[in-house]
Amino acid sequence: MALTIPKAELIGVFLESLAYGAYLMVFNQCMFVLRKRRSRPSDYLLGTAVSLFILITAHLVIDILRNMQAFTSDEAEPNYPTTYYGTFDTWQNILKSALYVAVTLVSDAFILYRSFILWGRNYLIITFPFLLFIADIAIGVFWVYTLSLVTPNENVFADALSVRVKTFYSITLAMNVTCTLLIAFKILKIQKAVAPFSKSTEDQISRLVPIIVESGSAYSALLIVMIGTYTSKSPAMFIILNSMSPIIGIVFSSVIVRVGLGLSHGDSHRFNGTTSSSRNIRWMTRASSRPPNSEQPVYSAPFPDGGVQVSLQQSVHTHTDGFPDDVENDISSAHTVYKSGTFHAI
The missing domain is CATH 1.20.1070 (Rhopdopsin 7-helix transmembrane proteins)
Known part of the structure; x- marks a missing residue:
């Protein structure tokens, strides 16, 4: 038909x-x-x-x-x-x-x-x-x-x-x-x-x-x-x-x-059952995949002037004052400089 x-x-x-x-x-x-x-x-x-x-x-x-x-x-x-x-x-x-x-x-x-x-x-x-x-x-x-x-x-x-x-x-x-x-x-x-x-x-x-x-x-x-x-x-x-x-x-x-x-790129990510959002891109590795005492790299919250710090620590500090429409900034222009313990993406 x-x-x-x-x-x-x-x-x-x-x-x-x-x-x-x-x-x-x-x-x-x-x-x-x-x-x-x-x-x-x-x-x-x-x-x-x-x-x-x-x-x-x-x-x-x-x-x-x-x-x-x-x-x-x-x-x-x-x-x-x-x-x-x-x-x-x-x-x-x-x-x-x-x-x-x-x-x-x-x-x-x-x-x-x-x-x-x-x-x-x-x-x-x-x-x-x-x-x-x-x-x-x-x-x-x-x-x-x-x-x-x-x-x-x-x-x-x-x-x-x-x-x-x-x-x-x-x-x-x-x-x-x-x-x-x-x-x-x-x-x-x-x-x-x-x-x-x-x-x-x-x-x-x-x-x-x-x-x-x-x-x-x-x-x-x-x-x-x-x-x-x-x-x-x-x-x-x-x-x-x-x-x-x-x-x-x-x-x-x-x-x-x-x-x-917090599953969207550049918005927010879940960690230990909580959702944290910031004004820039934050990434972290899964803690469960590493030994308890090992160092784990964490892409932590941004500095007030727009930079981003990556801290090689086991504790993670997050913010909840950012909005998802503000958090995706210019990662394409970032470059990394390694130092002992921490590095910054400017």
């Missing part, structure tokens, strides 16, 4: 509901982590989490409402679902598109700001993706406006609307790929810098996990699938489109959870 738009919409809402259930679990963990933090939750973490939850929930409600209307409101009319989904200028469809654009922009703003923080608030590094983000806002607004002008039964894949939609997805993809590469490259540099202090037998594959999760690579891959299905004029596009919002929530809420738990 050929995949039609009504079938694709129905399957899409079903998958969206399943993805939303998974998103609720991640969001609940996200809020728990932020609420239990010793320090005040970062505004940009909390704002992103709450904003995504509200928008994604509203998107699901609208999709369920549209499904009910398409398949139950006028059963006497033959092929009414096809007629219903062929009408794009309804307030439900316009609101759904506006919510999706809003979810996309919030997630784009999050990955953009995270790239900015991870690169030590370097405005030059972030200039190009920021310009893409501004263009994305303009095209997103134009997309929603154009949707209100589409006439019934007009081909969504061939009219002027398709140009706006593909442009929106392309700009979003370009910005996310750029930020993904920036974040992944920075994390690789961090891992290389702290390699002497980590276990040499550590699984190499496990080092890829934070890169994939924190850089939003899964979201970029999903955007590629979305553009491919839309360009090929396949109704499967509606399956991806409907389920995209909760998947975005899962991806970026997972990043927030990692940041809040």
Whole structure:
């Protein structure tokens, strides 16, 4: 049986509901982590989490409402679902598109700001993706406006609307790929810098996990699938489109959870059951892997002037006054000078 738009919409809402259930679990963990933090939750973490939850929930409600209307409101009319989904200028469809654009922009703003923080608030590094983000806002607004002008039964894949939609997805993809590469490259540099202090037998594959999760690579891959299905004029596009919002929530809420738990590079790390955060990158080896009386290198908390001290001691002093969005500074410019007992990264 050929995949039609009504079938694709129905399957899409079903998958969206399943993805939303998974998103609720991640969001609940996200809020728990932020609420239990010793320090005040970062505004940009909390704002992103709450904003995504509200928008994604509203998107699901609208999709369920549209499904009910398409398949139950006028059963006497033959092929009414096809007629219903062929009408794009309804307030439900316009609101759904506006919510999706809003979810996309919030997630784009999050990955953009995270790239900015991870690169030590370097405005030059972030200039190009920021310009893409501004263009994305303009095209997103134009997309929603154009949707209100589409006439019934007009081909969504061939009219002027398709140009706006593909442009929106392309700009979003370009910005996310750029930020993904920036974040992944920075994390690789961090891992290389702290390699002497980590276990040499550590699984190499496990080092890829934070890169994939924190850089939003899964979201970029999903955007590629979305553009491919839309360009090929396949109704499967509606399956991806409907389920995209909760998947975005899962991806970026997972990043927030990692940041809040101190598992994110440059944010904070757990030691002896406690989470400590600072205003720079702090790494330490596992105490359990060394004899009780042996010296263990610890990448300890930074000095007030921005330097970092590595102390060869068994005691570890941590701070909890830093915020996760402040702690990723310029490790790429650091160099080490060894001394007896301690060394500094300037």
